[in-house]
Amino acid sequence: MKTIILIGANGKIGQAARTGLRNHKVITAGHSTDNYDYKVDITCEASLRKLYQDVGHFDAVVNAVGTCEYANFTEMTEAQWMNTILSKMMGQINIVRIGQEYISDHGSFSLISGILNIKPLPTAIADATTSGAIDTFVKCVAFEMPRGIRINAINPTVIEEAWGLYGEMMPGFQPVSGALVGKAFERSVDGFITGQVIFVDA
Ligand SMILES: NC(=O)c1ccc[n+]([C@@H]2O[C@H](COP(=O)([O-])OP(=O)(O)OC[C@H]3O[C@@H](n4cnc5c(N)ncnc54)[C@H](OP(=O)(O)O)[C@@H]3O)[C@@H](O)[C@H]2O)c1
Numbered sequence: 524m525k526t527i528i529l530i531g532a533n534g535k536i537g538q539a540a541r542t543g544l545r546n547h548k549v550i551t552a553g554h555s556t557d558n559y560d561y562k563v564d565i566t567c568e569a570s571l572r573k574l575y576q577d578v579g580h581f582d583a584v585v586n587a588v589g590t591c592e593y594a595n596f597t598e599m600t601e602a603q604w605m606n607t608i609l610s611k612m613m614g615q616i617n618i619v620r621i622g623q624e625y626i627s628d629h630g631s632f633s634l635i636s637g638i639l640n641i642k643p644l645p646t647a648i649a650d651a652t653t654s655g656a657i658d659t660f661v662k663c664v665a666f667e668m669p670r671g672i673r674i675n676a677i678n679p680t681v682i683e684e685a686w687g688l689y690g691e692m693m694p695g696f697q698p699v700s701g702a703l704v705g706k707a708f709e710r711s712v713d714g715f716i717t718g719q720v721i722f723v724d725a
Pocket residue numbers: 530531532533534535536537552553554555556563564565566587588589590591610611635636637638650678679680681682683685
């Protein structure tokens with residue numbers, strides 16, 4: 524049994540990830556409520572460092588957070604770009620950059636990207652761009668991870684549990700179950716792969 528920090532545990536992808544982590548001790552972390560074992564803001568380096576120091580020993584970090592702003596490219600402001608970049612891209616990079624100092628030998632990081640960098644949609648340019656950045660980050664940084672630490676990205680299409688929110692803006696897309704996305708996180712955490720983007724698409 525591994526000790527896993529699940530960041531964004533109460534979100535839709537967080538709950539999907541959780542279905543794949545049943546064999547492990549899951550420590551939950553999130554932002555806006557007290558319904559977590561630990562509070563963390565992934566856009567704040569000090570907050571991430573405090574999370575890792577407070578938890579102490581852990582074998583894996585699964586991240587399900589990446590706030591994205593949606594607008595047509597011609598209308599998207601720099602502030603909207605920066606909110607997305609600071610969360611979905613730099614937030615996740617900092618989870619790894621700081622976390623690698625604390626995670627146990629042969630531990631693993633599992634990050635979240637999303638299918639929109641492969642299947643673009645109107646208004647989703649910031650999500651697509653930062654998802655592509657995360658996919659590239661894990662493929663390349665895997666070569667530099669110390670102490671046998673692994674890293675993968677999960678790149679799902681929209682999940683059934685979120686179809687009510689996003690379905691209207693995604694004509695022609697087929698949602699997948701959160702449980703299937705949970706399997707991808709399970710493969711990342713329990714397998715031996717590293718530097719991989721695990722696509723989950725219908
Ligand atoms: N939903 C899908 O079908 C789908 C498919 C592919 C990819 N994705 C990607 O998955 C990611 C999560 O999406 P979601 O649908 O699960 O969103 P969600 O349901 O809104 O959940 C977001 C989670 O992130 C947490 N959070 C937000 N800002 C945070 C911060 N600064 N620090 C720490 N935690 C923070 C929230 O915490 P609180 O609970 O405390 O508010 C919440 O648990 C996004 O990047 C999205 O693009 C989603």
